[in-house]
Amino acid sequence: MQAHTRAIPLVMHQYIHRITQIVQDYRSRFPSDDEYLRYLPQQLARKDLHICNRKNFSGHLTASALLVDDARKSAFLIYHKFLQRWLQPGGHLDNMEDPVAGAVRECEEETGLKNLLLHPWHTDNENVPLDIDSHFIPNNPEKMEFSHFHHDFLYVFKLADDTETATEEAEKNALQIEEVTDCKWYHYDDLINEQCGKRLARAIKKLTD
Secondary structure (H helix, E strand, O other): OHHHHHHHHHHHHHHHHHHHHHHHHHHHHOHHHHHHOOOHHHHHHOOOOOOOOOOOOOOEEEEEEEEEEOOOOEEEEEEEOOOOEEEOOEEEOOOOOOHHHHHHHHHHHHHOOOOEEEOHHHHHOOOOOOEEEEEEEOOEHHHOEOOEEEEEEEEEEEEOOOHHHHHHHHHHHHOOOOOEEEEEEEEHHHHHOOOOOHHHHHHHHHHHO
16 A cells, blocks of 8 residues: 555656656747746646646646648637637646647547547657647636636647538537537638737747748
C-alpha cells in the first residue's frame, strides 16, 4: 500500500515533466508568445501536482480543438453557453491526460463529431500545440467555482469524413446542449479580423502563414 502511495506522486511528477517539455518546445517555436502564458511556467516550475484538478484555482490545464476545412478556409466554432462567446470546442483535462487526447475527447463530447485527424501543421512543427493561452475564467456560482485561469493547449484537426455531411449532423442534433447552444463555420478572414477574439486570430495566422 505504501509503495502504491509513493508511486502516484512519481507518475504525476513524470506528467508535469512531460507538460513542461511541451511548453518549453512551444516557447522555443513561438518566443513572442510568452505574454500569453501568464502563470503557467511558474506553476509548472513549482511542480503543482494538482494542475489537472478543476478545483485548483491557481489555474488548471485544458485543451481545445480547432477543427478546420482548408478547402473552405473555415474553422468550426461553437457558441459557449456560460462564456457567451464563439469558441473552438474544448474543456478540462482529466487527471494526467495527454493534451491532444483531451482536445479530441472534448470536441467529440461537445459536437458529436468523430474521426478527427491531427492536422499536418503539427507534423511540420514538431507536434507543438498551435497555441497555448492562459485566460481568465470568471467565478461560476452554479458550479461553486471561484475565478481562475485556464491554461489551454490548442491543437488543430481536420475530419476524416466528408466535412459538410458531418457538420450538418452536429448542427442538427449532436451538440452538448448543457454547454453549447449553436455551431457554425467561420471563414479564416473573419477570424483573422478578430470577429471571435484575438486568440483565434492569432491561431489562424499561425496556421496560414
